[in-house]
Structure formats: C-alpha cells, structure tokens
Amino acid sequence: MTSRWTTAVLDTDQPGGWAVARSPEGFLFDDNGALFPREWLKRQDLSILAEHGIGHLDGEPVYLLELRSVSEVPGCGWKGLRAFMLEGDHTLYKVLGYAAQIGTWAREHRFCGNCGQPMTQVPGERAMYCQPCDLRSYPRISPSMIVLITRGDEVLLARSPRFVTGVYSTLAGFAEPGESAEECLIREVREEVQIEVKNIQYIGSQCWPFPHSMMLGFHAEYAGGEIVCQEDEIEDAQWFNVHDLPPLPASRSIARYLIDVYVARRLGHAEPVLPG
Ligand SMILES: NC(=O)C1=CN([C@@H]2O[C@H](COP(=O)(O)OP(=O)(O)OC[C@H]3O[C@@H](n4cnc5c(N)ncnc54)[C@H](O)[C@@H]3O)[C@@H](O)[C@H]2O)C=CC1
Ligand SMILES: [Mg+2]
Ligand SMILES: [Zn+2]
Structure with missing residues (x-):
C-alpha cells in the first residue's frame, strides 16, 4: 500500500495546492476539514508569520501558513492537534502533526x-x-522513552495529575544528554516509581508531535523494589492484572499499544498494529 501522505520541501514561489493554517489556537477547519485551497486561504485576513511547503497529499502539494495570531475566517473555527488525533481521519492527523512540528520549529528558529x-x-x-x-x-526532535513494566500477569501503570480522571498509563520520560535509551528508561523508572527493571525489550516507536517527541517504546520486566510515587509527577501507580485493567490511554498512542501487545501475548490473542 502506498502512503497517501509524503513529506517534502516545496518551493513557496510556486502557486496552487492545498494549505493548512496554524495559529496559537490550533488549525483552521470548516465542514470539509482542515485543508483549504491555498490561493483562497492566502486571500483571507491572516497574519502570516511564515509559509512552508510541507509535502504531498494524494499527489497534491500541501503548504503550511504559520500565523502570528488567531483571526476570524467566516464559516471556520480553530481546533488543537490533540482533537484531530482523537477524531477520525488518521491521514489528516499525520499531515497536521507534521505541519505542527514544522510550524513550531520555524516559529522558534527565526x-x-x-x-x-x-x-x-x-x-x-x-x-x-x-x-x-x-x-x-x-x-527539533526530542527522544522520549516509554515503558510497560511487567510481572507475569501483572503490569505497572501510573497516573499523572494531568491525565483524564481514572486513566492509568505506562511510564515515560525525556532522554537527557549523556545517556543511552536504556539508561534513560532505568533512570525514569527509578525516579517515577523507585522500581528496578531487567530484560529491556524494544517494541516500537511513534512520532508524538506534542510538540516534538519521538517515543521509543519498550517492555521491561520487574526486577525489584516497592512502588514509591514521585511527588508532583505521579499521583498513583499500581500493579494491575491483565484481566482487570483500569481505563487506558487513547487507542492511537504507543502507550496503549505497549499495553495491548503485552495483553495479547499473555492471552494468546492476535497482536494489534502500531498506528504510525
Ligand atoms: N504517545 C504516548 O503514548 C505518550 C507520550 N508521552 C509523551 O512523552 C513525553 C515525555 O513524557 P513525560 O512523562 O511528560 O516526561 P518526563 O517524565 O521527562 O517529565 C516531564 C518534564 O521533563 C522536562 N522536559 C520537558 N521537555 C523536555 C525535553 N524536550 N527534554 C528534556 N526534558 C524535558 C520538564 O521538566 C517536564 O516537566 C511527553 O512529550 C509526553 O507527551 C507520554 C506518555 C504517553
Ligand atoms: Mg514522566
Ligand atoms: Zn548567527
């Protein structure tokens, strides 16, 4: 299967194509989505900070208009990237996720x-x-480790105070200069729950454009220690049986994938596919 969306550096002097507009309040959208005819969009009253040619969707060029501020466009609204991730169209989310990363970088590197x-x-x-x-x-891309710690039929899941009520997830944290992926994982797990891990297995990765993380996902086995939650970062952490899990993160996240893969392996079910 060929991908509908491919990234590319396009010449902004060329006319035509589609465009997305991004302001501090998210992307412009109307009933047809978030892609607008570029020439039409540039005639609207927008305060354009920069324009970037970002790729091709179904063979058509796509541009990003990065805006200084939000403005009124008749019949349109503004919506954050997270909402696009949670809703239907995965290809549109990929386009906007890339646009958001380019927009953030362009804004911060003027x-x-x-x-x-x-x-x-x-x-x-x-x-x-x-x-x-x-x-x-x-x-900029910021590597972040994300890990599901397992102990037979049990998995360690934790809650950050920022999560939706009731939801538990895997542990995650940013790599720091001087450490390998494995060293980062071990440090983050120690900091967040004071647990030791062994048999670290790489499972897969995911681009996480909030704003520029690259998630590297692992499974690791429990090796010792009692759970002690890091103050302010971790509100609660518990061992959950794979037959009795709490509310879990959104299905498109690698956090959810790491959990689903382990549960599938444990129960002998077919393994899920990691969303790109
Ligand atoms: N796709 C997924 O399934 C999931 C993605 N994530 C993402 O993983 C990333 C890391 O997770 P957290 O637990 O928040 O990280 P963390 O455990 O390292 O704590 C966040 C703290 O790290 C520091 N920080 C922020 N940006 C940084 C950077 N670029 N480099 C180094 N340190 C930085 C700040 O002090 C911040 O308060 C976040 O972007 C988060 O959104 C987290 C969980 C699930
Ligand atoms: Mg963390
Ligand atoms: Zn210089």
Missing part, C-alpha cells in the same frame, strides 16, 4: 541562537540558516 540575527529558509532543505555564522538549524 533568529540565530548564536548571534541573534534573523535566519532565512534554505531553499530545498528543511533548515533555517544564519549566513554570518554558517549555522543551520533543523527541526
């Missing part, structure tokens, strides 16, 4: 971090450039 001068877009490359410093800045 000036050189070395000398403070304005940077320019490099033609044909996804990079911002400072000529005096000969410095290129590329979109």
Whole structure:
C-alpha cells in the first residue's frame, strides 16, 4: 500500500495546492476539514508569520501558513492537534502533526541562537540558516522513552495529575544528554516509581508531535523494589492484572499499544498494529 501522505520541501514561489493554517489556537477547519485551497486561504485576513511547503497529499502539494495570531475566517473555527488525533481521519492527523512540528520549529528558529540575527529558509532543505555564522538549524526532535513494566500477569501503570480522571498509563520520560535509551528508561523508572527493571525489550516507536517527541517504546520486566510515587509527577501507580485493567490511554498512542501487545501475548490473542 502506498502512503497517501509524503513529506517534502516545496518551493513557496510556486502557486496552487492545498494549505493548512496554524495559529496559537490550533488549525483552521470548516465542514470539509482542515485543508483549504491555498490561493483562497492566502486571500483571507491572516497574519502570516511564515509559509512552508510541507509535502504531498494524494499527489497534491500541501503548504503550511504559520500565523502570528488567531483571526476570524467566516464559516471556520480553530481546533488543537490533540482533537484531530482523537477524531477520525488518521491521514489528516499525520499531515497536521507534521505541519505542527514544522510550524513550531520555524516559529522558534527565526533568529540565530548564536548571534541573534534573523535566519532565512534554505531553499530545498528543511533548515533555517544564519549566513554570518554558517549555522543551520533543523527541526527539533526530542527522544522520549516509554515503558510497560511487567510481572507475569501483572503490569505497572501510573497516573499523572494531568491525565483524564481514572486513566492509568505506562511510564515515560525525556532522554537527557549523556545517556543511552536504556539508561534513560532505568533512570525514569527509578525516579517515577523507585522500581528496578531487567530484560529491556524494544517494541516500537511513534512520532508524538506534542510538540516534538519521538517515543521509543519498550517492555521491561520487574526486577525489584516497592512502588514509591514521585511527588508532583505521579499521583498513583499500581500493579494491575491483565484481566482487570483500569481505563487506558487513547487507542492511537504507543502507550496503549505497549499495553495491548503485552495483553495479547499473555492471552494468546492476535497482536494489534502500531498506528504510525
Ligand atoms: N504517545 C504516548 O503514548 C505518550 C507520550 N508521552 C509523551 O512523552 C513525553 C515525555 O513524557 P513525560 O512523562 O511528560 O516526561 P518526563 O517524565 O521527562 O517529565 C516531564 C518534564 O521533563 C522536562 N522536559 C520537558 N521537555 C523536555 C525535553 N524536550 N527534554 C528534556 N526534558 C524535558 C520538564 O521538566 C517536564 O516537566 C511527553 O512529550 C509526553 O507527551 C507520554 C506518555 C504517553
Ligand atoms: Mg514522566
Ligand atoms: Zn548567527
């Protein structure tokens, strides 16, 4: 199966194609979705900070208009990326997830971090450039480990105070300079629940554009310790039997996938497929 959506660096001097508009309040949408004819969109009263050609959808070029602020467009509203993830169209979510990461990066790299001068877009490359410093800045990706800790028929799940009421999930945390993926995982698990783990197994990865995480997903076995929750970060953590699980995270998340895979293996069911 060929993908409907592929990323590309497109020349913004070319006319035509589709465009999405992103403001601090999310993406512009109407009854037809979040893709608008680009020439029409550029005639609206929008405060455009930057324009980027981001890829092809069903062979048609797609552009991002990154806006300074939100504005009124008749018949349209604004909606955050998370809502698009939770709703139907996965391909649209992929387009908007990529657009959000490019928009965030472009917004945060208008000036050189070395000398403070304005940077320019490099033609044909996804990079911002400072000529005096000969410095290129590329979109930022933050590696984050996410792990399901298992103990036979039991899995360790935790709640952050930020979660929807009742939902328990896997542990996660950002990699820090100087550590491998495995070292990060061991540190995060120690910090968040004071548990030791062994037999770390890589399961899969997921782009998580909130705002620029790259989730690396693992299973790990319990090796020792009693659960002690990290203050402020972890509200509660418990061992749950695979036959008696609490409300779980959204089905498109790798957190949910790590849990579903383990449960399927334990119960001898068919394994789920990781959403891209
Ligand atoms: N797709 C999924 O299924 C899931 C994704 N996640 C994502 O994983 C990421 C990490 O999870 P958390 O538990 O929030 O991380 P965490 O356990 O490392 O704690 C968050 C703290 O890390 C620091 N931080 C923020 N951004 C950082 C960065 N880029 N590099 C280093 N440190 C940073 C801040 O002090 C922040 O309060 C988040 O982006 C979160 O949204 C988390 C759970 C499920
Ligand atoms: Mg965490
Ligand atoms: Zn510079």
